Structure formats: structure tokens, C-alpha cells
Amino acid sequence: MGEKPIWEQIGSSFVQHYYQLFDTDRTQLGAIYIDASCLTWEGQQFQGKAAIVEKLSTLPFLKIAHSITAQDHQPTPDSCIMSMVVGQLKADEDPVMGFHQSFILKNINDAWRNYTGFQMSITETYRHIGYMPPTELRCVPLLRARRTISLVPYASVS
Amino acid sequence: MASKPVWEQIGAGFVQHYYQQFDSDRTKLADLYTDASCLTWEGVGFQGHKAIMEKITSLPFQSIQHSITAQDHQPTPDSCVMSMVMGQLKADTDQVMGFQQTFLLKNVDNKWICTNDMFRLALHNFGA
Numbered sequence: 543m544g545e546k547p548i549w550e551q552i553g554s555s556f557v558q559h560y561y562q563l564f565d566t567d568r569t570q571l572g573a574i575y576i577d578a579s580c581l582t583w584e585g586q587q588f589q590g591k592a593a594i595v596e597k598l599s600t601l602p603f604l605k606i607a608h609s610i611t612a613q614d615h616q617p618t619p620d621s622c623i624m625s626m627v628v629g630q631l632k633a634d635e636d637p638v639m640g641f642h643q644s645f646i647l648k649n650i651n652d653a654w655r656n657y658t659g660f661q662m663s664i665t666e667t668y669r670h671i672g673y674m675p676p677t678e679l680r681c682v683p684l685l686r687a688r689r690t691i692s693l694v695p696y697a698s699v700s
Numbered sequence: 701m702a703s704k705p706v707w708e709q710i711g712a713g714f715v716q717h718y719y720q721q722f723d724s725d726r727t728k729l730a731d732l733y734t735d736a737s738c739l740t741w742e743g744v745g746f747q748g749h750k751a752i753m754e755k756i757t758s759l760p761f762q763s764i765q766h767s768i769t770a771q772d773h774q775p776t777p778d779s780c781v782m783s784m785v786m787g788q789l790k791a792d793t794d795q796v797m798g799f800q801q802t803f804l805l806k807n808v809d810n811k812w813i814c815t816n817d818m819f820r821l822a823l824h825n826f827g828a
Contacts, residue, residue: 582772582784614740614818618804620778626740626802626818640822642800644784648777 553615553625556647561608568606569599576650603633608641623647710812711773711783714805718814719766726756732814739817752817761791766799781805781812786822798822 546554556574563570572595575581581588581597588594610629618624625645632638704712714732721728730753733739739746739755746752768787776782783803790796804816 578777580774582774585770585772587774611823612743612820614743614820616738616740616745616816616818618778618780619736619806619815620776620780622776622778624782624802624804624816624818626800626820628800628820628822640798642784642786642822644782644802644818646776646782646804 547617549617549623550615552647553623554613556623556645557610557613557625557627560645561610564598565605565607568601569595571595571598603636606631606633618646621649705775707775707781708773710805711781711803712771714781714803714812714814715768715771715783715785718803719768722756723765726759727753729753729756733817734808734813734815737813737815737817739819741819742821761794764789764791776804779807780815 560571560574572591575591575594577590579589579591579594581594583597586597588597608629608631610627612628614626616624623646625647627643627645629641629643630638631641703709718729718732721732730749733749733752735748735750737747737749737752739752741755744755746755766787766789768785770787771783771785773781773783781804783805785801785803787799788796789799799819799821801817801819803814805812806815
């Protein structure tokens with residue numbers, strides 16, 4: 543049986559670590575960002591570790607659970623790793639919603655060898671997926687969470 | 701009025717061009733990929749210009765329309781641009797479906813090419 547490519551191993555390990563931290567204690571996510579990091583959260587941009595950690599720590603829910611539907615990882619030309627995650631999440635008592643998140647991971651100071659350190663520079667964008675109309679409605683804008691995340695539940699598409 | 705950051709202009713310009721080409725004649729997407737490019741389409745990886753174009757041109761639909769709901773762009777540590785798109789698409793007479801796509805764009809010889817491309821339909825097993 544072939545071994546997974548290194549970028550998949552690193553990417554999936556990071557993804558597991560990230561959502562585990564996010565769901566248990568997201569204030570600890572600070573360790574994976576540096577001052578060169580960017581976060582775009584639902585269209586709003588945050589630059590640098592402090593701003594990013596502040597945004598993540600002040601998200602308006604007490605508990606959250608992420609469930610990953612699919613994840614893809616690729617090596618980039620500059621020896622970074624690009625990861626894309628599609629999944630569902632549930633915050634507090636809100637209905638389940640779909641989400642989409644992309645990361646770029648960069649090796650800084652040989653951090654690949656020390657996964658627990660996860661000293662990675664992260665460029666990250668994140669969006670909620672709102673309600674998917676079951677009928678053929680062209681160009682219907684999907685609802686996006688802004689300050690709150692109480693959206694209509696995501697309907698599965700067959 | 702402040703103009704948009706350059707990475708947003710580049711990203712938005714690319715995204716518009718990409719879906720316009722995809723929807724009208726996707727063979728023309730060939731200009732956007734090189735042999736260093738990677739595409740992951742619904743979990744399956746394709747490496748290099750030839751393999752990528754073969755995949756894109758052999759997708760099993762005649763007509764397709766993309767509608768972009770939202771797009772985000774960021775500069776990366778290595779002077780690339782990362783773009784994330786969410787939207788809806790309709791292929792032939794299939795029902796409308798959601799999709800996600802993430803691109804990494806790199807400036808090579810004063811042209812922006814796509815070095816990394818990941819596409820997924822927004823399909824989940826519904827569950828809490």
C-alpha cells in the first residue's frame with residue numbers, strides 16, 4: 543500500500559489539530575498564526591496574530607462542533623501546502639450549517655518536524671454556506687453569516 | 701474612494717475570467733495552467749497542464765453556468781494570491797448545486813497563472 547504524499551500527511555494532520563483546538567478551546571489557536579498571517583472570516587479581513595486571535599476568541603458562540611466532509615491538500619510552488627476543507631458545523635443550539643475553509647501552511651524554522659508546535663504561517667479564508675434552494679433558482683444568493691450565525695439549515699442536495 | 705488592494709483586483713479579475721471561459725469554452729482555460737500546476741477535482745488529483753486540461757475538457761456535461769455568491773482574496777507569504785470562491789452551478793438540465801473552489805495564483809513572466817486549483821461540490825451527509 544502506497545504511503546500518502548507528505549503534503550497530505552501534513553495537511554490532514556494540521557486540519558485535525560486545528561478543528562480539535564477550535565472545538566475545545568479556540569483561544570489556543572494563537573500558536574499556529576504569526577504576524578504575517580491573514581484571516582478572512584465571512585468577508586472581513588484580519589491581519590496578524592493578535593487581530594486573528596481576537597476575532598476567533600470573540601466569535602459569538604459558547605460551544606461549537608465541526609464535522610469534516612472532505613479535505614484536499616496540495617503542494618504549492620513555493621513549498622507551502624494549500625488545504626481546502628468542506629464540512630458542517632453546529633454552534634450552540636443553532637441548526638447545522640455547511641462551511642468551507644481554505645488554509646495555506648508555510649514551514650517556518652523547520653516546523654514540519656514538530657507537529658505539536660505547528661509554527662505555521664497561515665493564510666486562511668472561511669465562509670458559511672447557507673440554505674441551498676431545492677428548486678432551480680438561478681443566481682439565488684446564498685445566505686452568509688455576518689455577526690450572528692443563526693441561518694436556515696443546510697439542505698442536502700441529491 | 702480607496703481602490704481595492706492589488707491582490708483583490710488580481711483575484712477578482714482572474715475569477716471573472718476563469719468562470720467566463722469555463723462557461724463558454726473551457727478549452728480556453730489552457731492558458732491559465734502550466735506543468736507546475738495541480739488540480740484536485742472532487743478529491744481526485746491531476747498534475748501538470750496536459751492532465752488538467754484533459755480532465756476539464758472531458759467533464760461530462762455540454763453546457764454549464766456558474767454563479768458566484770462570494771469570493772475572497774488574500775496575498776500569500778510568497779507573493780502569490782489565494783482566492784476562494786463559493787457559488788452555484790448548473791450543468792445541462794441538472795439541478796442547481798453549490799460549489800467551492802480555491803485557487804493559488806502566481807505571477808510568472810508578468811502573467812498570473814493558476815498553480816493550484818481545488819474544486820468540490822457542496823454536498824454533505826446531513827447530520828449534527
